[in-house]
Amino acid sequence: MAEALRPAPDDESWLPPDVAGTVVTVGTFDGVHRGHHEVLARLAGRAREAGLSSLLVTFEPHPLEVVNPDVAPHLLTPGREKLAALAESGIDYVAVVPFTRTLAGYEAAQFVDLVLRDRLRMRELFVGHDHGFGRGRSGDAQTLRRMGAERGFRVEVIEPVSLSDGHAVSSTAIRRAVAGGDLDRAALGLGRPYGVTGPVVQGEARGRLLGYPTLNVALESPRKLLPPEGVYAVRVHTRGGDFGGMCNLGPRPTFGDAARSLEAHLFDAAGDWYDQTVGVDFVARLRDTQRFAGVEELTAQLGRDAQAARRALQRAR
Incomplete structure (x- = not known):
């Protein structure tokens, strides 16, 4: 090491x-x-x-x-x-x-x-x-x-290392892929999925009330490059193991919250994650962030998101 x-x-x-x-x-x-x-x-x-x-x-x-x-x-x-x-x-x-x-x-x-x-x-x-x-x-x-x-x-x-298509691997090209939401291209250059690391902090607990409790992950640096806002299938690395899940990156317009945040719901996991530092790998982008008419409509969409995220994680294995 x-x-x-x-x-x-x-x-x-x-x-x-x-x-x-x-x-x-x-x-x-x-x-x-x-x-x-x-x-x-x-x-x-x-x-x-x-x-x-x-x-x-x-x-x-x-x-x-x-x-x-x-x-x-x-x-x-x-x-x-x-x-x-x-x-x-x-x-x-x-x-x-x-x-x-x-x-x-x-x-x-x-x-x-x-x-x-x-x-x-x-x-x-x-x-x-x-x-x-x-x-x-x-x-x-x-x-x-x-x-x-x-x-x-x-x-x-x-000499530079090239990908199978002949393009040289570079930090600049990977940044361009991440910023454009091309997670597959970014992962190909990195040799691993693109992700973020940060501590789990206190949130509004809205996800828990909806039946989808989330980890609110704070970024450790304002210089960190993020992919486009939206809902993603993710893999989350914790001290207790690795878990598949889904996350929202961006605002929460249904609740009138314009602040950008990263909230991840872990599948088949429970526990107190506060103050842990976790890693969140972006596996696949599922949809744009959108405003729903109410909590019932949002909850129904979260159910569809969970199914889509599980399928994306299965394909990524």
């Missing part, structure tokens, strides 16, 4: 003293998708072969939130979601580097020397073919290879 490092800028080193050297990759790794897993598998394999530790260097917040906030994307895996996705990746360490305006001003050589070599004992570097870091993304593959030859570290360039 990867160990997370949260370095302070004035630390002499960000690694335990018994780590002699590292094989490093650098990037935002938003989504921790199939392409990322390919890089991390190769990184971990090379580290074992060389007798070194494997290390991913990532940033918080997303660099664009600092250098160009107007175009900064909503994220597939903000904060702890990314660390959770990386936990079973097979790498030894994840360094979460605070991205500041000072760091944004570093030339590529400064970042390599001051962060990767001095702080993180880099001996080898894995980069994507189109990756760049340092001011103006000046640290491209060609520049890094030249630096490696001068400074004595090896650089390996990784």
Whole structure:
């Protein structure tokens, strides 16, 4: 399991003293998708072969939130979601580097020397073919290879991973699929269903009165990208196990509530879920959010939604 490092800028080193050297990759790794897993598998394999530790260097917040906030994307895996996705990746360490305006001003050589070599004992570097870091993304593959030859570290360039249709896997493409409600496309790129993680909080208990009690899940980050509003078949991961269910993402117009929320009803489950952190995977979109004439009409629709959600979950197995 990867160990997370949260370095302070004035630390002499960000690694335990018994780590002699590292094989490093650098990037935002938003989504921790199939392409990322390919890089991390190769990184971990090379580290074992060389007798070194494997290390991913990532940033918080997303660099664009600092250098160009107007175009900064909503994220597939903000904060702890990314660390959770990386936990079973097979790498030894994840360094979460605070991205500041000072760091944004570093030339590529400064970042390599001051962060990767001095702080993180880099001996080898894995980069994507189109990756760049340092001011103006000046640290491209060609520049890094030249630096490696001068400074004595090896650089390996990784080509993109493509899907069966020939399209390269990328965080940008997956974000586009999620935002457009194409859950199958997003899952294909991620290698898993798209979902959210958050604590179960107190709600209005309307679902319980309707015969469909729900978990009200709070988002852990306002930067989290959500699929379009609507009713979904979901799979919910809890401390007590995994359960199929259905959820409403968005407002509750029948009750005049315009606030967006995520409420999930679990099938064949009961218990007190408050203050638990749960994961909700979106399996299939069932319908738009809509306003009903009254509680009786809404309850009848919830019954139809439950049947449709069970069928969708069965198909997804």
